[in-house]
Amino acid sequence: QVQLQESGPGLVKPSQTLSLTCTVSGGSISSGSYYWSWIRQPAGKGLEWIGRIYTSGSTNYNPSLKSRVTISVDTSKNQFSLKLSSVTAADTAVYYCARGWTDDYALHGMDVWGQGTTVTVSS
Amino acid sequence: SYELTQPPSVSVSPGQTARITCSGDALPKKYAYWYQQKSGQAPVLVIYEDSKRPSGIPERFSGSSSGTMATLTISGAQVEDEADYYCYSTDSSGNHSGVFGGGTKLTVL
Numbered sequence: 001q002v003q004l005q006e007s008g009p010g011l012v013k014p015s016q017t018l019s020l021t022c023t024v025s026g027g028s029i030s031s032g033s034y035y036w037s038w039i040r041q042p043a044g045k046g047l048e049w050i051g052r053i054y055t056s057g058s059t060n061y062n063p064s065l066k067s068r069v070t071i072s073v074d075t076s077k078n079q080f081s082l083k084l085s086s087v088t089a090a091d092t093a094v095y096y097c098a099r100g101w102t103d104d105y106a107l108h109g110m111d112v113w114g115q116g117t118t119v120t121v122s123s
Numbered sequence: 124s125y126e127l128t129q130p131p132s133v134s135v136s137p138g139q140t141a142r143i144t145c146s147g148d149a150l151p152k153k154y155a156y157w158y159q160q161k162s163g164q165a166p167v168l169v170i171y172e173d174s175k176r177p178s179g180i181p182e183r184f185s186g187s188s189s190g191t192m193a194t195l196t197i198s199g200a201q202v203e204d205e206a207d208y209y210c211y212s213t214d215s216s217g218n219h220s221g222v223f224g225g226g227t228k229l230t231v232l
Contacts, residue, residue, distance in 0.1 A: 109156030
């Protein structure tokens, strides 16, 4: 059973870069028709899709965040990562990593989620 | 940018049927997915590909989609179904961006 676990600093200063890692256990990040996503949720608000990376290494990003986001994968460590640059208080949120799947017909949703990690942007 | 629209809240009594809608222009061409999120927890997938139920999800959860609207139905809602529900889909512009609806707070009391 695949499990995901987010890790990274809980506090980031304004204008700096937020960096998070998601470790995949119980399966290989390179196997199957899967992609790997980041989603965030400010306190008391809804879910916001940040982006995804495919096992090929190609990526899709939320247009509203695209200029600041980089998602990468390290298959040797079975991890994928998020970098969000030039952060402000508006980037304070719970950040989730999740696994999604694809097939010949569609780019599907996410079926396995991490528990989430809280990141606060403050000086 | 592409948007999915949900009602902010739905309220039913235990045993009644709850229906939560999600509207989006690309839904005739793209699947809808539904997530349940209880307070302080990560979201859980309850419906995929418009109407399929993952293993372990109770049969009272069902989904449908017609035209630009997808609907999550909880038949005989239970107190433990009280949660926030989010629809999710992708846009059809070629960007392959994911998008969540604003979420619906389901109250069962």
